[in-house]
Amino acid sequence: MQSEIVWMIIGMGVATYIPRMLPFVLFRGKELPEFLQGVLKNVPYATLGALIFPGILFIHEDIWYGILGAAVAIFISFIGANVIVVVLGSIAVLSLYSFFI
Amino acid sequence: MQDIALNKAGTEFRRGMQAGISIGIGYIPGALTFGLLAKTTGLSIGETLLMSLVVYAGAAQYISLSLLTLGTGTFEIILTTFIVNIRHFLMSASLNEKSEEDEPIVKAAYAFGITDETFSVAAVKEGTVSARYMFGLNLIAYLSWVVFSGIGHAVGASLPQIFQESMSVALYAMFVALLVPSMKNGVKVVFLAALAAIFNTIFTITNALSTGWAIVTATLLSAVLVELIVMMKERVTKNAE
Known part of the structure; x- marks a missing residue:
């Protein structure tokens, strides 16, 4: 194992554990300010938006590779498919694309 | 008397495990995908298992892989992990309201297993939440996540080249799949x-x-x-x- 990766994993573990653990140790029924609660609830969706764009456009030298991948993923998840179906479907379509282009 | 108390404790643990089964099954595709992606990112099977064992947070683990691919620094990855998982603070705070009285150290122990899914299951459960219930729930979900991460990595080794290349989209497809259903709401x-x-x-x-x-x-x-x-x-x- 690379020691830098191991240290990163330990750091990620601590960073993940602290928010999980603190409220159980700190609070006895107190509440956070409403505004802060709202912001925290927003974080997952905002993160996903920032993670998808613009990163998806740069996965291949050919920008259409990412655009096609995004379109397929949006379409399959919009019709209500499970996460793994979306992932495998996008991989399958891009495999076909790189096979023919 | 002692027998009755012991029985109740055992039942609580078993109830937790039963509730954990649906989460355990639900984690299989995500954990397999994580193992596959970790493999293509260049992580060894040991590093992959270690991350699932120590971090145990789906989204943060995926994100760390894409950041590693982009050549992001260790500190930025840890900070991003913190930002992504800070939402658990709110879940723990909310679950703390309905959890039974316990030593802080016991609560700190089961807090490790708080995920979006275990939180949801425990939060909608009727009545209070006991430590034993949480340990049972966490055990099944955790085992599934760790074991299937390893299997995903092992399977990834036998995938053909063209498939591995197109898998660079998998991470993004997965984020889209997490986001789009919420957008309908x-x-x-x-x-x-x-x-x-x-x-x-x-x-x-x-x-x-x-x-x-x-x-x-x-x-x-x-x-x-x-x-x-x-x-x-x-x-x-x-x-x-």
Whole structure:
């Protein structure tokens, strides 16, 4: 194992554990300010938006590779498919694309 | 008397495990995908298992892989992990309200297993939540996540080259699959994701911030701005009444 990766994993573990653990140790029924609660609830969706764009456009030298991948993923998840179906479907379509282009 | 108390404790643990089975099954595709992606990112099977054992947070683990691919620094990855998982603070705070009295050390122990899914199951459960219930629930979910991460990595080794190349999209497809169903629930989610995407694109294209910081800044800006808009809208509605 690379020691830098191991240290990163330990750091990620601590960073993940602290928010999980603190409220159980700190609070006895107190509440956070409403505004802060709202912001925290927003974080997952905002993160996903920032993670998808613009990163998806740069996965291949050919920008259409990412655009096609995004379109397929949006379409399959919009019709209500499970996460793994979306992932495998996008991989399958891009495999076909790189096979023919 | 002691026998009865022991029986009740055993039942609570078993109830937790039973409730954990659906989560355990639900984690299989995500964990397999994580193992596959970790393999293509260049992590060894030991590093992959260690990450699932120590971090145990789906989204943060996926994100760390894409940040590693982009060459992001260790500190930025850890900070991004913190930002992504800070939502668990709220879940733990909420679950703490309905959990039975226990030593803080016991609560700190089962807090390790709080995920979006274990929280949801425990939070909608009737009555109070006992430590034994939480340990049973966490055990099944945790085992599934760790074991199937390893299997995913092992299977990844036998995938053909063209398949491995197109798998670079998998991470992004998975984020889309997590986001799109939530977007159907309301325009707020659409705005949150779109604003963060626009901020991140601006930061990236102008080279104003490095990848990790761009994601963190875009996320916080979007989350705070949208919340401010919601708050102002509520005030306007109240004043109009």
